Structures are given as structure tokens and as C-alpha cells.
Amino acid sequence: MVNNDRVRIMTKLAIYEGKEGKEDIHLSKYYKVDYVRYEMIKSIIFATLSYVIICGLIIFYRSEYIIKNALSLDYKSIGMTALAYYIILITIYGAGSAIFYSYKYDRSRKKLGRYYKLLRRLNNIYKEETPEA
Amino acid sequence: MMPLLVFRERVKNFYQKYEIYLIPVFKFMFALASFLVINKEIGYDARLRSIPIVLAISLLCAFTPSAIMILLAALVVVLHVYCVSKFLAIMVVLLLLIIYLLFARFTPRLGYVLFAIPILYFIKIPFMIPILLGLISTPIAIVPTACGIFIYYILQVIKTAVMQQTTSVEDILKTYTNVIDNLVGNKQLIMTVVIFALILLVVYYVKRMKVDYAFEFSIAAGALTSILGFLVCDFILDQTDQILYMIVGTIISTGIVYGIHFFKLTLDYSGAEYVQFEDDVYYYYVKAVPKITVTAPQMKIKHINVKNSVHGLSKNGFHKQDLVEEDLIDEVEIKLETVENTEDNDKS
Numbered sequence: 140m141v142n143n144d145r146v147r148i149m150t151k152l153a154i155y156e157g158k159e160g161k162e163d164i165h166l167s168k169y170y171k172v173d174y175v176r177y178e179m180i181k182s183i184i185f186a187t188l189s190y191v192i193i194c195g196l197i198i199f200y201r202s203e204y205i206i207k208n209a210l211s212l213d214y215k216s217i218g219m220t221a222l223a224y225y226i227i228l229i230t231i232y233g234a235g236s237a238i239f240y241s242y243k244y245d246r247s248r249k250k251l252g253r254y255y256k257l258l259r260r261l262n263n264i265y266k267e268e269t270p271e272a
Numbered sequence: 273m274m275p276l277l278v279f280r281e282r283v284k285n286f287y288q289k290y291e292i293y294l295i296p297v298f299k300f301m302f303a304l305a306s307f308l309v310i311n312k313e314i315g316y317d318a319r320l321r322s323i324p325i326v327l328a329i330s331l332l333c334a335f336t337p338s339a340i341m342i343l344l345a346a347l348v349v350v351l352h353v354y355c356v357s358k359f360l361a362i363m364v365v366l367l368l369l370i371i372y373l374l375f376a377r378f379t380p381r382l383g384y385v386l387f388a389i390p391i392l393y394f395i396k397i398p399f400m401i402p403i404l405l406g407l408i409s410t411p412i413a414i415v416p417t418a419c420g421i422f423i424y425y426i427l428q429v430i431k432t433a434v435m436q437q438t439t440s441v442e443d444i445l446k447t448y449t450n451v452i453d454n455l456v457g458n459k460q461l462i463m464t465v466v467i468f469a470l471i472l473l474v475v476y477y478v479k480r481m482k483v484d485y486a487f488e489f490s491i492a493a494g495a496l497t498s499i500l501g502f503l504v505c506d507f508i509l510d511q512t513d514q515i516l517y518m519i520v521g522t523i524i525s526t527g528i529v530y531g532i533h534f535f536k537l538t539l540d541y542s543g544a545e546y547v548q549f550e551d552d553v554y555y556y557y558v559k560a561v562p563k564i565t566v567t568a569p570q571m572k573i574k575h576i577n578v579k580n581s582v583h584g585l586s587k588n589g590f591h592k593q594d595l596v597e598e599d600l601i602d603e604v605e606i607k608l609e610t611v612e613n614t615e616d617n618d619k620s
Contacts, residue, residue, distance in 0.1 A: 149549055236378075
């Protein structure tokens with residue numbers, strides 16, 4: 140016979156699993172440190188890629204000047220300045236994404252807490268229904 | 273007010289009944305409007321401008337996630353620009369890529385804001401976005417809002433840049449320098465980003481205040497911030513001819529946001545869920561319909577007249593609390609009388 144309480148809980152669980160639960164359950168496979176570190180590396184890679192594009196745009200913007208003064212340019216100081224900006228950018232991005240993703244992880248754990256509570260209730264209903272051998 | 277509330281209930285019921293059909297219809301209409309506006313503003317490619325193509329793309333957007341629509345919109349923009357200048361198309365791709373890699377990837381759920389802002393700019397009511405996002409989102413929405421403003425200005429600059437001839441390498445370099453100068457040194461762009469961020473924050477924090485009508489106050493505060501901010505901006509940039517358009521646009525935007533807020537319950541309503549699952553014995557195909565609770569307006573009458581309560585009104589069974597309050601009033605009146613009496617006695 141269909142147990143109404145069980146169906147109710149299972150429906151709630153299925154709705155959660157089908158929507159926001161997807162991401163939360165995916166996050167639960169990681170430890171917080173691993174997840175935040177993984178996202179930080181991704182952010183740094185993306186920031187590096189955008190920095191390369193921005194540098195390319197700047198070089199093209201200044202191309203006339205660069206061609207004219209190709210021999211007299213102080214490449215060492217330009218390189219050091221570019222490196223300094225790069226370090227600032229990835230530091231900001233690294234720190235920013237660490238805060239952002241750690242907050243996101245904590246929030247998903249809270250929601251998962253409610254999900255596990257419902258799962259435990261479902262488990263109890265099953266235990267009550269099934270007579271012990 | 274009552275007919276409006278009844279209308280809202282009707283809309284809610286209608287939405288619940290036909291939700292499966294209504295969502296694709298809304299998505300289709302939004303996509304159609306977006307592509308028509310893009311075509312009107314930068315529609316250089318006649319093939320993409322043709323109605324069957326626009327309808328086909330909009331239909332595709334109606335049945336796919338919103339991310340697909342954003343991707344298609346970006347693709348259409350790039351293809352239009354590619355039709356007139358390959359070089360400018362590459363530039364647009366690179367700029368969109370920077371926006372995505374640095375900012376937009378943090379807020380994937382608010383991706384639609386990126387294209388909603390340029391579209392609303394073209395129909396002159398961009399001010400509704402920060403007010404609306406302040407109501408329904410968090411301050412993180414500043415990121416996609418700023419990206420959306422940037423995309424609008426990219427399109428504006430590209431629109432003027434395509435007028436220039438780009439036959440030789442020198443022309444290309446000149447056009448490129450112009451585009452970058454117009455974007456980086458654009459004071460209006462920076463001011464707009466700051467003002468939009470300010471509006472969003474004001475709306476967000478006023479909304480969170482624990483006062484009655486906080487939502488309505490927050491909308492009004494947002495509108496006021498918008499008008500004041502853009503007034504200052506227009507005076508600094510000496511664009512006084514824009515003031516009327518800005519005020520009218522803000523008022524219309526505020527009206528629309530208020531309308532959205534009024535129907536908020538309908539919009540928030542998550543709709544029926546169709547889920548499938550199984551256990552050891554059964555397969556379940558469940559349709560879960562959320563309960564709609566209509567709260568009838570309650571009228572509370574507090575009687576403070578002692579004589580009425582003694583003679584007639586007690587029959588109607590009013591609350592004990594009222595009786596207690598009346599007793600207190602009695603006590604206070606008696607005390608006052610005694611004080612007056614003693615004062616009279618003292619005088620005499």
C-alpha cells in the first residue's frame with residue numbers, strides 16, 4: 140500500500156534533487172578546502188587568460204609607439220610593471236574567489252542539512268514499515 | 273484596490289493552470305523583443321534581420337535554458353558586426369570574453385541582466401534594472417549590472433565605429449584607438465555604473481529595514497537616488513537635454529517595478545512540480561501543486577468607550593485584551609479624577 144507520508148517526503152526530496160539540490164549534492168562530494176582551492180585555481184586561470192587578452196589589446200593600442208621606439212624601450216621595467224599588475228590581479232581574484240566560494244559552500248551545506256534530515260525521516264518510515272526479521 | 277487584488281488572484285490562478293504553456297510563451301516574447309531590438313540597433317546583416325530567422329531563433333530560446341539565449345544574443349551581435357567589419361567583430365568577441373572571464377562567470381543565474389540592460393536602454397527605461405535587482409537580489413547583482421552597462425556602451429561605440437572606413441591597416445588602427453578611447457575614457461559609463469550600484473544598494477538596504485511598507489519605500493528611495501544621481505551626472509557632463517528623458521524614464525521604470533512587486537506573489541509562485549521516483553515496490557509519477565493561501569482582510573475594532581462596553585457591546589464577544597485595556601483606562605480615569613479632587617481640596 141502507498142504510504143502518504145513517505146510519498147510526501149520523497150516528493151520533497153525529488154523536487155530538491157531536481158533543482159538547487161543538483162549543485163549542492165555535487166558540492167558535497169568535495170571537502171571545503173578542496174572545493175575552494177579548485178575554484179581558486181580556475182579563477183586564477185581565467186584571470187590570467189583575461190590579463191593576456193588585455194595585454195594584447197594594450198600592445199595593439201600602443202603598437203605605433205612601440206614600433207617607433209622598438210630599440211629604445213626599457214623592456215625590463217615594462218616587464219616588471221606587467222608582472223606587478225599581474226600579481227595584484229591574481230591576488231585580488233584568488234582572495235575574492237576564496238571568500239565567494241567558501242561562502243557558497245557553507246550555504247550549500249546548510250541546505251544539505253535539511254535534505255539529510257528528510258532522508259533520515261524517510262529511512263525511519265521504511266524501518267517502521269518493514270518488520271524486522 | 274479591491275478590483276486589483278481580485279485581478280491579482282485571477283492572474284495567479286490562470287498562471288497556475290496554464291504554467292506549462294505560459295513559461296515558453298514569455299521566454300519566446302522576451303527573446304523576440306531582444307532580437308528585434310538588436311536588429312533595430314545594429315542590424316547590419318540582412319539575413320539575420322529577416323523575420324523567419326528571428327522567429328526561429330526566438331522559438332529555440334523558448335524551449336532552452338536562459339544561458340542559451342544569452343549565447344545566441346552574443347552570437348547575433350558578433351555576426352551583425354562581422355558583416356560590416358571583421359576586425360570590430362574580433363574586438364567585440366575579445367571584450368565580451370574579458371567580461372565573462374573576469375566578472376560574469378561569478379553570477380551565472382543573473383546572466384540575463386547582461387542583455388536586459390542594453391535592451392532596456394534602447395527602449396529608454398534602464399533604470400528599472402537596479403531597482404528591481406535591489407528588490408529581488410543581493411548586492412552581488414552589481415557585477416552583472418555593471419557588465420550590462422559596459423556591453424551597452426560597447427554597442428554604442430561600435431555603432432559609431434562602423435561608420436568609419438577600414439580598408440587599410442592605418443584605418444584599422446585608428447578605428448581601434450577610437451573605440452578604446454571612447455570606452456576607457458568614457459566618464460558617463462563610469463558614472464552610470466556608480467549610480468546604478470548606488471541605486472541597487474539603497475533599494476537593498478531600505479528593503480531590509482524593519483518598517484511598514486519597506487518594499488514600497490525602497491522602490492521610492494531607489495527612484496529618488498536614480499533621479500538625484502543622474503541629475504548630478506547630467507550637470508557634470510553638461511547634458512541638460514537628457515534630464516527630462518531621465519526623469520520620465522525613472523518614473524516609468526518605478527511604475528513597472530511597483531507593478532512587478534504587486535504581482536510578486538504570482539511571480540514567486542514556483543508552480544506545479546512534476547517529479548518521478550521509485551522505491552522497491554512502486555514507480556511514482558507525482559504532480560506536486562503548491563497550496564495557495566488567500567488571506568482575507570481582517571478588520572479589528574477596538575472599543576475604548578467604557579459605557580458602551582458595559583451596556584451593549586459585551587454581547588458580541590470581544591477579546592479579553594480589550595476588557596483589560598478598558599479596565600486600565602478606567603483605572604487611569606479614576607486616578608485622574610482623584611488627583612483633580614485632591615487638587616481641588618488643596619485649593620479650597
